[in-house]
Amino acid sequence: MKKISEFTGITENLLAFREEVKDAEKITFIGMPGVCSPFALLFAYVVKEKESVFITGTDIKSARKLELTDQGMEFGESANPNADVVAILGGLAMPKTNIKPDEVNKVIKNVLKKDGKLIGLCYMDIFREYDWDQKLNFDCIINGTLNGFILRK
Numbered sequence: 001m002k003k004i005s006e007f008t009g010i011t012e013n014l015l016a017f018r019e020e021v022k023d024a025e026k027i028t029f030i031g032m033p034g035v036c037s038p039f040a041l042l043f044a045y046v047v048k049e050k051e052s053v054f055i056t057g058t059d060i061k062s063a064r065k066l067e068l069t070d071q072g073m074e075f076g077e078s079a080n081p082n083a084d085v086v087a088i089l090g091g092l093a094m095p096k097t098n099i100k101p102d103e104v105n106k107v108i109k110n111v112l113k114k115d116g117k118l119i120g121l122c123y124m125d126i127f128r129e130y131d132w133d134q135k136l137n138f139d140c141i142i143n144g145t146l147n148g149f150i151l152r153k
Contacts (some may be wrong), residue, residue, distance in 0.1 A: 027053070
């Protein structure tokens with residue numbers, strides 16, 4: 001894969017995602033609870049006009065609709081996860097999850113519609129660090145880098 005553009009900040013990160021899925025009708029996010037689920041809600045918010053679903057880990061039966069409420073996006077009822085875009089969240093690639101790329105590929109095969117798009121959403125280049133970019137057939141990876149500091153009086 002080659003770098004096609006750069007961005008800074010969370011707003012540009014979200015806008016990059018929105019641009020990448022502009023032609024999609026439905027997006028299914030796949031990630032870990034706690035680590036990935038808040039990011040799925042955030043990314044789903046910027047495309048709130050589209051149908052969005054979240055799958056926990058590799059458990060297709062866990063699929064839940066992401067619904068817009070007065071408080072933002074929230075998890076709703078069970079949903080059909082089949083979608084024209086599948087967004088894999090970087091938390092899946094963390095070693096402590098014990099989830100292997102071949103397990104994720106099985107879920108993708110069952111969820112992603114024919115001619116659909118597979119997107120990676122990650123931070124700190126985790127997909128390349130653990131070779132998931134070589135083991136999943138991503139059409140696009142949107143990677144953000146976090147830099148921070150602490151101020152104290």
